Amino acid sequence: MNIFNVLLHNFTLRPRTLPPEDRVAYPEGFRGELGHQAELCTLCGTCAYVCSPGAIHLEKGPEAGAWNYDTGRCTFCGRCAEYCPTHALALATRPVGLFEERAVQQIEHVVAYQHCTRCGATILPLPAETLVRLYHNPEAAQEAMKANRLCPKCRGYVESQRFKLGLGGQPD
Numbered sequence: 001m002n003i004f005n006v007l008l009h010n011f012t013l014r015p016r017t018l019p020p021e022d023r024v025a026y027p028e029g030f031r032g033e034l035g036h037q038a039e040l041c042t043l044c045g046t047c048a049y050v051c052s053p054g055a056i057h058l059e060k061g062p063e064a065g066a067w068n069y070d071t072g073r074c075t076f077c078g079r080c081a082e083y084c085p086t087h088a089l090a091l092a093t094r095p096v097g098l099f100e101e102r103a104v105q106q107i108e109h110v111v112a113y114q115h116c117t118r119c120g121a122t123i124l125p126l127p128a129e130t131l132v133r134l135y136h137n138p139e140a141a142q143e144a145m146k147a148n149r150l151c152p153k154c155r156g157y158v159e160s161q162r163f164k165l166g167l168g169g170q171p172d
Contacts, residue, residue: 030095031076031077032076032092034074034080034081034091034092035092036067036089038067039127041067041088041111042085042124042126043111046085051079052077052079053075055072055075056068056069065124066108066109067111069106069107070107071106071107072105078091085130086129087130116151116154117149118154119154121151123149125148128145131144147159
């Protein structure tokens, strides 16, 4: 007879499970899905270097490069986003769904090279947002952006010409 009292008592209580829309908020600093912004990426290789499980690979071609990410190998340690010099990587504050279709897949983003404004060689300049962050001043970043659009060889030539003019010499 005691079991019937327990069952009756349990039927009169509210359910203890939360519906999906009443989920508990994720804690501060939660590391979820990795996001990559191809327009900020310079294919420097820092993310691939610090990725212990080898989830990130870079491929450099003649006209464009590719940033490859294997979600199945990622441990969500966050080192890639922490060390990315241009802040092209960020971990979302939402988790990767275990049963979603994209839970394990290969993600590839193409990073297009740009051309030197002087000789036409292929380069990957720093993004404008990165220059503003490095120079702490939008005006100084604009000046650096002019030199940033040149390949290293042309940048050295332009700087040597500027130095010659500063010493009173004639440009070549």
